[in-house]
Amino acid sequence: MIDRTSAPLIKDAIEFDLKLKPYQKMVLNNGVEVYAINAGEQELLQLEIVFYAGNSYEANKGVALATNFMLKNGTSTKTAFQINEHFEYYGAYCNRSCYNETAVLSLHTLNKHLNVLLPVMREIITDANFPESELDIFKQNSQQKLQVNLKKCDFVANRLIDAYLFGEDHPYGKYLSAENYQALSTDQLKAHFQQYYVNGRAVIFVAGKLPADLFEQLNQQFGDLTITKNGQSLTAQQLTPAVQKKQHISNDPNGVQAAIRIARPFPNRHHPDFMNVMVLNTLFGGFFGSRLMSNIREDKGYTYGIHSYVQNHIQESAWMISTEAGKEVSEATVTEVYKEMDLLRNTLIEEEELLLVRNYMIGSILGDLDGPFQIIGRWKNIILNDLDEKYFYDSIKVIKTISAEELKALAEKYLKPADFYELVVI
Amino acid sequence: MIQFEKFTLENGLRVVVHPDESTPMAVVNVIYDVGARDENPAKTGFAHLFEHLMFGGSINIPEYDEPLQMAGGENNAFTTNDLTNYYCQLPAENIETAFWLESDRMLSLAFDNKSLEVQRKVVCEEFKEHYINKPYGDVGHKMRELAYTTHPYQWMTIGKELKHVEDATLQDVKDFFYKHYTPINAILVVAGNITVEEVKVLANKWFGPIPSGTKYNRQLPIEPPQTAPRSKEVKANVPLDALFKSWHIYSRLDKRYYVTDLITEILSGGGSSRLYQSLVKEKQLFSNIDCSHYGSSDAGLLVIEGKLVKGVAMKDAEEALNIELNKLQNEGISELELQKVKNKTESMMAFEDMSVMNRASSLAIYELLGDADLINKELERYHAVTRDELMKESRVIFNENNCNTLYYYAAS
Numbered sequence: 001m002i003d004r005t006s007a008p009l010i011k012d013a014i015e016f017d018l019k020l021k022p023y024q025k026m027v028l029n030n031g032v033e034v035y036a037i038n039a040g041e042q043e044l045l046q047l048e049i050v051f052y053a054g055n056s057y058e059a060n061k062g063v064a065l066a067t068n069f070m071l072k073n074g075t076s077t078k079t080a081f082q083i084n085e086h087f088e089y090y091g092a093y094c095n096r097s098c099y100n101e102t103a104v105l106s107l108h109t110l111n112k113h114l115n116v117l118l119p120v121m122r123e124i125i126t127d128a129n130f131p132e133s134e135l136d137i138f139k140q141n142s143q144q145k146l147q148v149n150l151k152k153c154d155f156v157a158n159r160l161i162d163a164y165l166f167g168e169d170h171p172y173g174k175y176l177s178a179e180n181y182q183a184l185s186t187d188q189l190k191a192h193f194q195q196y197y198v199n200g201r202a203v204i205f206v207a208g209k210l211p212a213d214l215f216e217q218l219n220q221q222f223g224d225l226t227i228t229k230n231g232q233s234l235t236a237q238q239l240t241p242a243v244q245k246k247q248h249i250s251n252d253p254n255g256v257q258a259a260i261r262i263a264r265p266f267p268n269r270h271h272p273d274f275m276n277v278m279v280l281n282t283l284f285g286g287f288f289g290s291r292l293m294s295n296i297r298e299d300k301g302y303t304y305g306i307h308s309y310v311q312n313h314i315q316e317s318a319w320m321i322s323t324e325a326g327k328e329v330s331e332a333t334v335t336e337v338y339k340e341m342d343l344l345r346n347t348l349i350e351e352e353e354l355l356l357v358r359n360y361m362i363g364s365i366l367g368d369l370d371g372p373f374q375i376i377g378r379w380k381n382i383i384l385n386d387l388d389e390k391y392f393y394d395s396i397k398v399i400k401t402i403s404a405e406e407l408k409a410l411a412e413k414y415l416k417p418a419d420f421y422e423l424v425v426i
Numbered sequence: 427m428i429q430f431e432k433f434t435l436e437n438g439l440r441v442v443v444h445p446d447e448s449t450p451m452a453v454v455n456v457i458y459d460v461g462a463r464d465e466n467p468a469k470t471g472f473a474h475l476f477e478h479l480m481f482g483g484s485i486n487i488p489e490y491d492e493p494l495q496m497a498g499g500e501n502n503a504f505t506t507n508d509l510t511n512y513y514c515q516l517p518a519e520n521i522e523t524a525f526w527l528e529s530d531r532m533l534s535l536a537f538d539n540k541s542l543e544v545q546r547k548v549v550c551e552e553f554k555e556h557y558i559n560k561p562y563g564d565v566g567h568k569m570r571e572l573a574y575t576t577h578p579y580q581w582m583t584i585g586k587e588l589k590h591v592e593d594a595t596l597q598d599v600k601d602f603f604y605k606h607y608t609p610i611n612a613i614l615v616v617a618g619n620i621t622v623e624e625v626k627v628l629a630n631k632w633f634g635p636i637p638s639g640t641k642y643n644r645q646l647p648i649e650p651p652q653t654a655p656r657s658k659e660v661k662a663n664v665p666l667d668a669l670f671k672s673w674h675i676y677s678r679l680d681k682r683y684y685v686t687d688l689i690t691e692i693l694s695g696g697g698s699s700r701l702y703q704s705l706v707k708e709k710q711l712f713s714n715i716d717c718s719h720y721g722s723s724d725a726g727l728l729v730i731e732g733k734l735v736k737g738v739a740m741k742d743a744e745e746a747l748n749i750e751l752n753k754l755q756n757e758g759i760s761e762l763e764l765q766k767v768k769n770k771t772e773s774m775m776a777f778e779d780m781s782v783m784n785r786a787s788s789l790a791i792y793e794l795l796g797d798a799d800l801i802n803k804e805l806e807r808y809h810a811v812t813r814d815e816l817m818k819e820s821r822v823i824f825n826e827n828n829c830n831t832l833y834y835y836a837a838s
Contacts, residue, residue, distance in 0.1 A: 002631060004486040004530050008522035013498030016450075016517060041448060042776050072697070080707070084697030089766045091773030110773050137710060144713040144733065147665040151561045254663065257551070257559045289495050301547025304555050324555050326547075356496045363498020367515050370449050371780055 012355070013362035014400045020392045021375050026215045028204075029223035034215070035379055037207040039372040043111045045208030046373050049125065049222075050384070053103040053196035056171040056237070060188055061180040066138060067192045068098035071105060073134040075127040078120075080134060086120050094121070100171045101314050102384065103196075111211050118221045125197055126225060130189045143178045154324055156251050157259035157425040164247070164421045165263055165318045167240030172313055202227045203383070207376035236315050241265070246422045255426040258330035262337055263320040264419045266310055269385050273410060275395045277310065277319070279402050280410050283357045284308050284344060285321055287364075291340045292321065300336065302329040314385055319414065330424055344411035348404045361399045428785055428801050431622045432793070435629060437638040439609035442789050442798050443625045444617040446782055452618035453515045453783050454524035456532070457790040459613075460606035461508040462585075463578040463646060463724065471585020474505040475549050475594055476602055480512065482541030484531035497523040505583050508723040509794055515783055518619035522628060529632035532612065535603055542596055549591050553584050561664040565731070565832065572658050573672050573727055573830040577649035579720075608639020613793050617786035649674070649725065657831040666713070667734045669743055670832035672727040673823045675719055678795060684807045685819045686719060686728060691767040692759055692816070693717040693730070693750075698766075701730070704750055710735055711743045723795065727830075728823060740833055751824045758817035771808045 026034040058064040072094060073080040087094040092109035094117070105125060109117055149155040159175040166173030204218065211217075267274065278286075285292035285308025292306045306323035325333040368374050382391055430444040462473050480503065481490045494501055499516030514524050557563040566582050574580035585591050614633065616625045652674055676682045693701045694717035705712045712732040720726030734743050778784050785801075792800040822828075 002635070004526070004533070007487075007493050007496075008526050010497045010523055011517070011519045013517060013520075016498070040780065042780055044773075044776050044780075081698055081703055085766070088696045088698045088770060089762070091766075091769035091771070108773075108777060110776060137707060140710070140735065141706070141713040144666055144736065148561055148733070151663075151665065153559065252559075252663075255559055256554045287495070288500075289491050297548055298544060301544040302551070304548055304552040324551070324559070326551055326554065356492060359498045360495040360500075363495075363517055364500060366498065366517055367451050367500065370451055370782070373780070 013359035013366070014355075016362055016366055018362065018365055018369065018396050020369065020378060020389060022389070023376070023379050026218070028219050030225060030227065031229040032202055032204060032222060032227055033229055034204040034206060034218055035376070035383060036210060036214070037372050037376045037379070038210040039207070039375060040209045043209055044109065045111060045114070045206060045210060046376070047107040048205045048380070049105045049121070050102050050203050050205065050380070051104070051197055051227075052101060052201045053192065054099045054101045054171075055174070056101050057196055058192060060183065061174060062176050062184055063188045063192050064103060065098045065176075066135070066184050067130075067189045067197075068096045068103040069138060070130050070134060070189060071096050071124050071128050073138075074129050074131045075123050076129055077127070078123070083120065083124065087117060090117060092117055111209065114211065115217060118217055122221045122225070128193060130186045130193070132186055135184065135186050135189065139181045139184060142181050146176070146178060146181070151252060153251050153255055153257065153259035153425040156249065157261045157423055160247070160249065160425070161261040161263050161320070161421060161423050164242040164423065165265060166316065167238070170237055170239055172316065197227070199226050201229065203229070205376050205380050207372035209372075239316060242421065245420070247424070249423070249425045251425050256327055257324045257426070258327050259425045260323050260325055260330060260333055261320060261423045262334070262420050263318045264414070264421065266317045266319040266414070268313065268315055268317050269387060269391070273413070274310075275391075275398045276402055276406060276410055277414065278395065279357065279361065279399055280344070280407050281308055281310060281319070282361055283349065283353070283407070284340065284415075287360055289356065289360065291343070292337065295340060296323070296325075296333055296336050300329070300332070302326060302333045302336075306333075327426055330426070334422065334424070338417045341411070341415040341417060344415055345408070348408055351404070354404055354407070358399055362396070365396070428779065428789070430789060430798060432798060433626065435609065435634050437609040437634065437636055438641075439629070439633050439636075440613045440793060441625065441629050442613065442615045442793055443620070443622045444615065444785060444789055445621055446618055449618050449782050450518060451515050451782065452518040452521040452524070452616065452620050453513060453786040454521065454528055455511065455513040455615040455617070455786040455790050456528050457512075457613045457615070457794055458510045458606055459611045459642060459794060460510055461506050462581060462583040463507045464606070464642075464644065465578065465581075467578065467581075469590055469594065469598060470581045471549070471553075471583070471591045472594060472598065472602060473510055474583045474585070475545060475591055476599065477503050477505045477510050478545040478549055479535065479541055479599060480531055482538050482545065483536035484527075485534035485536060487527060487530050488536070490527055490531065493523060494527055499524065506722075507579055507583055507720075509791065511787055511790060513783060513787055521616075521620060525628045525632040528614075529636065532607060532609065532633065533636050535599075537596060537600060539596060542594065542599060546591055546594060549584075550588050553588055553591065557582075557584060561662075562668060562834065564662075565670055565834065568658065568660065568832055569670055569672055569727070569729065569830065572656055572832060573674065574649055576647045577724065578646060579649075579722065579724065579726070604639070606642055609633060609636050610639045610641045613790050615786045615790040615793070617782050617789070646724070652828050655826050655829045655831070657833065659833045659835065661835045661837045664834070664836050666736065667740060667836055668732065668834040669734065669740065669747070670729065670731045670834060671747070672729045672830045673828045675726055675728045675823055677725045678721065678723045681807070682815075682819055685811050685815050686823065688764075688767045688771070688808065688811055689754070689816060689820055689823070690717045690719050690728060691770060692754070692763060695767065695770060700750055700754070701747070705732070705743075705746055709746055711738050711746050740835075744831070751820070754820045755817065755824055758813050761813065764811070764813055764816070768808055768811075772805060775805060
């Protein structure tokens with residue numbers, strides 16, 4: 001008979017020697033930097049052209065988003081349909097996404113089709129022409145989508161909590177109304193495109209089983225463009241946080257759940273406390289075995305899930321607790337969140353639990369470094385935040401060595417209920 | 427080609443091993459041959475609730491998650507109408523922890539009352555979050571009820587109503603466990619940085635001693651062919667009118683499944699697809715439109731759903747959609763369109779296969795369907811689809827007598 005009551009021996013994950021595979025760096029003729037990870041078994045790749053063209057740069061609300069979205073909606077020689085058909089015919093995905101600082105055009109393709117797809121990527125970022133009719137459709141459909149989303153308590157809560165934290169005029173706090181969409185014009189989009197794409201700054205990330213002539217192909221398609229390399233980032237914008245810290249919003253009289261957001265301002269990755277707080281956050285609400293999940297889901301059953309995280313922002317950030325809980329237990333949920341903060345401030349975490357958090361985090365990073373897209377994702381985060389590989393290795397060291405006393409001190413510093421905004425939307 | 431080896435333990439547990447030395451991780455995936463279709467119609471949502479209880483402690487181990495996390499692992503599970511799948515990933519050196527945990531909960535659960543009590547609430551909150559407290563959240567339920575008169579696909583995995591979940595008893599949990607959670611009704615897939623020999627030793631050690639259990643013979647009521655169109659009108663507190671249509675299609679192992687899958691791609695697989703181009707871009711009748719299918723083991727549904735542009739009449743939107751479907755039925759598709767959706771399928775599969783976790787769960791699902799090697803045969807089957815078949819099947823599927831329509835109106 002085997003003994004099923006005691007666990008098999010394990011190698012503590014903290015004994016694992018984690019390595020972040022180094023990138024290869026290439027510089028195109030115009031100075032644009034290309035970061036590449038050559039890994040993986042499948043003959044495919046992911047290419048991201050990251051422009052400094054996100055909503056921090058826009059002159060009017062929604063312009064960055066609309067410009068980014070409409071990159072694929074027509075050039076002087078191709079309609080939106082023809083552009084889409086070209087990528088789709090080759091089984092490729094050409095996507096765009098817009099963030100606070102950056103706006104991305106990405107490509108996922110089998111290597112064998114790369115040479116017929118890159119020229120169209122080039123065409124998009126040099127010659128997109130933003131037809132009036134396409135913008136009209138975008139405006140109409142975005143407003144309809146917004147109408148639907150505004151019925152959802154989680155969507156409403158996500159918008160409002162950011163506005164409370166950063167102010168409605170800050171790039172991280174602003175959100176779009178139907179009127180903002182309605183006010184968009186093709187002239188605004190064209191101006192944004194000229195300044196921040198055609199004559200803008202960009203950096204390229206590529207990962208996969210890279211073809212031998214990749215650099216030549218990239219240089220040929222993008223090396224003569226008027227985009228330049230990534231330079232100075234934005235100067236910090238004025239924060240105008242809300243004065244009132246507690247807000248209750250009634251969004252749907254028939255709502256059966258409350259979206260709860262509890263958040264405080266938090267510095268960016270360059271702050272000495274940042275990576276230490278990553279460990280405290282994991283313990284608090286960053287994984288399934290966290291204090292918040294164990295108490296509020298697994299003990300009380302108030303919610304399907306509760307999480308805490310530090311927002312992925314380059315300048316100012318925020319530490320957020322987020323959940324959707326039953327309407328009748330929403331107050332009890334908020335109370336329990338503060339109780340968990342109190343516990344972390346007042347009681348030292350036991351070594352066994354701390355070891356579990358360390359092992360979980362290291363195992364999770366080990367699993368997350370598996371595959372070219374994940375590796376380049378780590379690098380992208382490091383590079384766009386103006387950090388280097390030391391950040392990765394220091395973080396690992398912190399996970400392996402931070403003490404219970406240090407975690408308690410961090411909780412005393414950051415997990416004070418009075419510092420938090422509290423929002424309940426039903 | 428995805429390489430794997432298969433063997434069966436004496437107690438009937440099927441084991442599939444997929445070694446991959448390029449990763450430092452290992453994946454242990456256990457699939458049970460039970461889903462929402464196997465539920466009692468008066469106790470729906472149970473297979474999924476049960477999945478939650480599988481994390482509430484087993485006979486010898488009070489906590490599932492903690493030891494796994496201590497070993498640097500992560501896990502999750504999902505329930506569908508057809509099956510229940512559990513998977514965990516951890517550093518390959520610690521793989522025995524996963525064998526220990528998975529085998530103990532196959533041996534027996536702790537059947538803890540508190541766990542049942544809490545997870546009933548958790549699942550009710552999941553139900554509310556996804557299906558009640560959300561505009562159009564009830565569409566999936568309503569469509570299944572309309573399209574299926576007999577087959578248990580008439581309810582969703584979350585269950586027909588909150589009450590079914592709330593009323594689950596510990597006796598229900600025990601009965602369900604002993605009926606379905608046995609080696610003979612399960613498949614174990616181990617993938618990643620391990621060898622077949624290592625897996626043989628570990629599987630025999632941990633799973634070998636578990637009593638085989640009784641093979642569950644599925645005898646589900648068969649859905650009679652639909653002979654007349656069905657429709658239903660709904661008025662709800664939503665901002666936009668929406669149109670939902672569904673048609674009965676084929677089972678997962680039917681050759682025509684692949685044809686159907688490509689039809690959905692032709693209609694709505696991206697910015698150059700037919701419905702998007704015609705109805706969203708050119709005619710501007712819908713603000714979005716999607717076509718998908720259940721992908722279920724038994725005969726599923728092909729579904730088209732779209733929200734109408736404000737001011738558009740339902741009948742105009744429906745008519746325009748029908749025109750597109752008629753075009754497909756009468757004129758078929760071009761060689762270029764066919765090549766496009768085949769290329770897309772090839773590419774999608776290559777991207778999916780990047781993750782060892784995906785490969786492990788695909789192998790488990792294919793083995794449950796009858797043969798893990800289907801994973802290597804799929805692409806060929808898609809490539810074999812012809813334009814004629816596609817036109818022929820579109821006539822069969824989009825026959826009006828096979829159609830179910832949900833007119834979803836915004837209550838003003």
